[in-house]
Each structure stands twice: as structure tokens, then as C-alpha cells.
Amino acid sequence: MKLRILYFARLREALGVSAEEPELPAQVATVDALIGWLRARGGVWAVELAEGRAFRVAVNQEMAAPDTPLAAGDEVALFPPVTGG
């Protein structure tokens, strides 16, 4: 399954990537599973996406929860809590 993943702000800088389109195993079917898969890359991924770190996930430009399902072609975004206004 292929997803488009976007990274913003401090997370984009820390991970050193703004967008990627990885090929994912079929069992990565929720936001939670995706985070686990990214975390398993180790290094800065394990640090920035560790449990307890404050980050948000959107799926197809809507705020998502850990159990939000993922489908091929989805646009997933990871970013810090927002600070506009």
C-alpha cells in the first residue's frame, strides 16, 4: 500500500524530510500502526515519534485519531501542535 506522508514545521526539520511516498506492508492499516512503522526506523524517528511526544496526525487534511483507518493513496500529515493566529 502506498501513502503520501507530509511533515511540517519542527517535525519536518527534525526528521529532515518534508514529503515521502513509502510502500507500506498491508498490516499498516491505521494511524497508530503507521506511527509504529515509522518509529521502527530508529534514530531520530524513534526519538521524535516516541510515546509522549506532542505531535498531531491528519489524514486527507482532517485531524485523525490513533484508530483512524488508512487506505492506499491517502495523504497523511505529521506535525507539531499548531501555533498560528
Add this chain to the structure above:
Amino acid sequence: MKLRILYFARLREALGVSAEEPELPAQVATVDALIGWLRARGGVWAVELAEGRAFRVAVNQEMAAPDTPLAAGDEVALFPPVTGG
């Protein structure tokens, strides 16, 4: 004792006067006494300044209470509840 009395808005129109400088007996020493003295003129004065009618009194440009004292030369104003803004 001489006071300057100003009337505003609906009260000015109803009483037909915008300002006057009446000579008052010495016992008219409070706002309450002044209202009684004006009311005693009868006619529209008795109607517009009757108990229970909504009007406000200012003395020297500060909102006043029934027991606010009056002194010669004071500027007293009678007007309806305000409606600006």
C-alpha cells in the same frame, strides 16, 4: 440658591426646555428635593418626573443619587436612560 438645570433627549422634548437657571428655596438641598420642587410645577412636570418614571440625574456631570447634595452654582442634568453605542 441658583442652579443651572439641563434637560436632554426625550425629557427635553417632553418638558419643552433644554436649560434653565431657577432661583430655589434653601430647603432644596438634595437631588430628591429638587425633583420634588420641579414635580410641584404640575402638568407635564408632574407626569414626566412622577415616581416610577425612568429618568437619571447628574450633578456637575457625575451620575447622582437621590441624596446627592446640591450647592449654589451646581450644574444639574435630567435625562432618560442612555442609549448610545
Add this chain to the structure above:
Amino acid sequence: MKIRVQTEPFDLGAEIAALYARNPKVGAVASFLGITRDENEGYAIRGMRLEHYPGMTERALTRIAAEAMQRWPLLDLTVVHRVGELKPTEPIVLVAVAAAHRGEAFAACEFIMDYLKTRAPFWKKELTEAGGRWVEARASDDAAAARWDASEWGER
């Protein structure tokens, strides 16, 4: 702090810019613009005449503004109120409050409007089809002003 009562129109953009353009401590300007409508309580309005009590008006507005400055950490504020003849869509009043953060700017702006509505000597006479009609004071304005007596604003 700027308090003005005037017959002339005012420039909202310029009034607000004056509050922040030269003060880099200002992070928030909350403002309120009151505008003449073409309808009130079911009456069609062609225009209105705003009467005031010269001298006392400025005193009352200054006192209200000073109380706002005392209650909240504000950086600056402007109150402009028009008097005389006004047509529908013409602005009547501007209250603009500058502060570092939005909470106090919003609270002070609302506070000033609520107090102005109940304590500043202005009176509106609306021109309807049937002639002039003095606007009656509204109980809801008294209630809005009374909520500031208890200092519950901080809870929001």
C-alpha cells in the same frame, strides 16, 4: 488613550493602525464597530440623530476607559463616538483595545462597550416612517454591564 466625540466620520483602519504601528509590544487589537441599521425592533429606520451631553460624555468615556486600563494589562485604547445625523450603514462608535495578548484585549473591549451603553450620556432618536422615535434603553444592556461587577471575566 484616545477619547473622541465628533460629528465627522472616522477612519477605522487609521485609528487601529495608530494603536500598533509604532508599538512592537502590541500583539493583539480587539475592536468593536457599532453601525446604524435600517431596522430596529420592527421599525424601518431612515436615519438617526444622536444627542449627547457635551462635557459629561467625555468625562464618562474617560472614566470607563481608565477603569478598563486598571482592570487589564492594556497597552493603549481608542474610543470614538459620533453624534449628530447618521444614516444606515454609517458607523456610530469604535472601541479598539491594544494589549500583548488577546484575552485581555477582548475582555476590555467588551467591558468598555457594555459600560458605554449604560453609562455614557448619548441618546438615539430614530427617524421612522411615522416620525422621530426615541430609542428605549434595553434591559439586556443593563444585564451585560452588570456581569462585570462580579469579576468572573477571568474564568472564561
Add this chain to the structure above:
Amino acid sequence: MKIRVQTEPFDLGAEIAALYARNPKVGAVASFLGITRDENEGYAIRGMRLEHYPGMTERALTRIAAEAMQRWPLLDLTVVHRVGELKPTEPIVLVAVAAAHRGEAFAACEFIMDYLKTRAPFWKKELTEAGGRWVEARASDDAAAARWDASEWGER
């Protein structure tokens, strides 16, 4: 209803005039202007860069504005948010809400700001003496947004 995300400055006076000049039902415009300060949490700020998530930002702002229109009897509203490079004293965001009366205009304007601060995907990076510094989200903004969950606004 107008929602814009842009790098260019905006004209506050013109944005607000567009809300009432052609609609004589509007009696109140409450507005909020957020401005870049030269200081934040003790850091001297030379400027900031505002990043956003194109597409999602507009969606989020539209959703917030639509919710405000549903909660209160509003006549119109405008949200303009800048992105890119900003210097101290430059406006960042304008929220302006038009209604017949002031209560709903104030409430909706504050509601939109509180939700925008916590739900619209913008991120600020401040340029300090020591380099770039991503602004941290504030717990007080979450608290401000949470107060709208219980519908206690009508009590004020």
C-alpha cells in the same frame, strides 16, 4: 463568508468595510487583529516565518467559520491569515464578524480565534538573536478553546 491565507499584507479598513457597507442589517462588527511582537517569552524577536499546510489550512478555517455561523445568528465574517516572513508590528491575522447585535459578534469572533489557535495548521518560527525558534503551543490556548465545548457562552 471570506477565508484567505496569503503572504501579502491586507487592508483592515477595507476588509471590515466590506462586511457592513452594503448590508444595512449589520449593527455590529467585532474584530481581532493579531500582530507580530518584538518579544515572546523573554526572547527578543527580529521577525518570524509562518508555515502552514496548504489545503488543510483553508479547510480548517472554513470549518471553524461555518461552526461559528451555526452557533450564532451572524450576517457575515472574514478571516485572513498571513504566512511567510513577518516583522514586528506586521499584522498576522484578522478575524472580523458582522451581526445585528454586539453579543453574538463578540462571542463568535473570540470563538473563531480560540479555535484557529488550536485547530488551524499554522506554525510560527521566531527569529531570535540565537537563531530560529519554533514557538511551542500554549496550554492556555487549549483552555481557551475548551471553554466553548460547554455552551456556557450565553451566560455572559
